[in-house]
Amino acid sequence: MTSERGNWQKMLQERRLQHQLEIQSRQIESVLSQHDVSARVAGGYVQPRSIRFDLSSHLETGLEKLRHIKQELLSTLGATEGDLIPHLGGWQLHVTRPEEPPVSLFDLLSLVPDLEPMTILLGLDDNGRPVLVELADHTLSHMLIAGTAGAGKSTLLRTIALSLALTHRQSQLQLAILDGSANGVAGSYTSLEPLSYLPHMLAAVTYSPDECRELVHFLVGECTYRQEQQMDTPKIVVLIDEVVHLLNKTAAHHELSEGIIRLLQRGPDVGIHLVMTTDQPESARLTNAWRTNLPVRLVGKVADERIAAAAASIGATQAEYLLGSGDFLAIVDEQMVHFQAAFVGDYDLHLTLETLHRSRPQPLVAQPVPTQKLAPTPLEKQTSEARSFSIMDTVSVQIDEAVEDA
Numbered sequence: 001m002t003s004e005r006g007n008w009q010k011m012l013q014e015r016r017l018q019h020q021l022e023i024q025s026r027q028i029e030s031v032l033s034q035h036d037v038s039a040r041v042a043g044g045y046v047q048p049r050s051i052r053f054d055l056s057s058h059l060e061t062g063l064e065k066l067r068h069i070k071q072e073l074l075s076t077l078g079a080t081e082g083d084l085i086p087h088l089g090g091w092q093l094h095v096t097r098p099e100e101p102p103v104s105l106f107d108l109l110s111l112v113p114d115l116e117p118m119t120i121l122l123g124l125d126d127n128g129r130p131v132l133v134e135l136a137d138h139t140l141s142h143m144l145i146a147g148t149a150g151a152g153k154s155t156l157l158r159t160i161a162l163s164l165a166l167t168h169r170q171s172q173l174q175l176a177i178l179d180g181s182a183n184g185v186a187g188s189y190t191s192l193e194p195l196s197y198l199p200h201m202l203a204a205v206t207y208s209p210d211e212c213r214e215l216v217h218f219l220v221g222e223c224t225y226r227q228e229q230q231m232d233t234p235k236i237v238v239l240i241d242e243v244v245h246l247l248n249k250t251a252a253h254h255e256l257s258e259g260i261i262r263l264l265q266r267g268p269d270v271g272i273h274l275v276m277t278t279d280q281p282e283s284a285r286l287t288n289a290w291r292t293n294l295p296v297r298l299v300g301k302v303a304d305e306r307i308a309a310a311a312a313s314i315g316a317t318q319a320e321y322l323l324g325s326g327d328f329l330a331i332v333d334e335q336m337v338h339f340q341a342a343f344v345g346d347y348d349l350h351l352t353l354e355t356l357h358r359s360r361p362q363p364l365v366a367q368p369v370p371t372q373k374l375a376p377t378p379l380e381k382q383t384s385e386a387r388s389f390s391i392m393d394t395v396s397v398q399i400d401e402a403v404e405d406a
Helices: 002-034 062-068 070-076 105-111 153-167 193-197 209-229 243-248 253-270 305-312 346-358 378-387
Strands: 039-046 050-057 082-087 090-096 119-125 130-134 143-146 173-179 235-241 272-278 296-299 327-332 335-341
Touching: 002 039, 002 050, 002 070, 002 346, 070 082, 070 090, 105 119, 105 153, 119 153, 119 327, 143 153, 143 305, 153 173, 153 193, 153 235, 153 272, 153 335, 153 346, 173 193, 173 209, 193 346, 209 235, 209 253, 209 272, 235 243, 243 253, 243 272, 253 272, 296 305
Parallel strands: 143 272, 143 296, 173 235, 235 272
Antiparallel strands: 039 050, 050 090, 082 090, 119 130, 119 335, 296 327, 327 335
16 A cells, blocks of 8 residues: 555656646746747756756757846746756756655645545645544534634645545535635735636635625525525535735624524525634624634644634643744534645645636536626526526534545
8 A cells, every 4th residue: 555655646746746847937938928938948858956848949049048037047947046057058047946745735636536426635644643533424514714814824724625526526516705815906816816717616715804704795696595495505615815904894794603603504504604814803793693603623733822722722832832834723513633734835836726627517516706796696596407506515524533544
């Protein structure tokens, strides 16, 4: 078994690396074309600390042009260090490789291939065991992720969305993402924006406070309809980044807050669940009606013991000593597990989206949310069974310590 896992991980790593090199080669050639440099990427070679790209050109002045745009090439590749070196009549671009994340979601998924339905992979605990979030227990219906800037909240939110999307069909699961960390104006996109291309999305990632409020209103209406029809599928997971910021910049914040409370209280019975992040877990915006319906807490680095207690709902967690960058505690029923959150880089995200769209079934079972009018009309309600509304499964979270050591 160990040998099979090792071979699978090696094959997966080679596939990911090949995909990354292909994308980076296209990015390099795009920059060269923009600056009218007649050169192309002739090959690449991965070394332990760097990646080498072989560039070929027939222009004698090509090296000077390349040196002029070297920084733009590095920036496009997301690198901070690199150099251009003449080599065999052409040039080589050497790019320093970034450090690999401690836990890759792709590697983690290969270690746990037979997940139960509606299970999220969060990361690895101190003993190297996968930490799972099982979305089937109604006593663990919603999650709050708390921590300061740099704790890794948005990154973990992205991991959660991809963990679900990679292990569920669109007819089983759909996602709605509201991002309160941006300015709410056109072009103020965040690291969650690429998730708009997931086939599981009800709508594109939503930034505008008014549009976020309308989307919550739509989901409350869907919740009511499902109660009337005694439905709980397909399942919906609502991901809200920086929920307190979103409430603070929404004019009708009372309406938005009441809508979220309704989803927290009534959603689990009809397959609607919330995962929210905040850097202000002590905020008065998070009333008792919120806190009592958020049984699962994922706590990253926080400023002090007082904020740690507000984030975890228990004391003496020592979350103020966490390191940030995905270093988290999972707290359920006063039981605590320390884990390193799984990570998905931009190139792995691109590979994920490409794979999902290539295998996307046609026609789709679930339908997206209308872009202009989110609340269903009476006619839409009458026909919603036929069109199979898309929304997600019961969110229950369970830290599974029974998983065998990887």
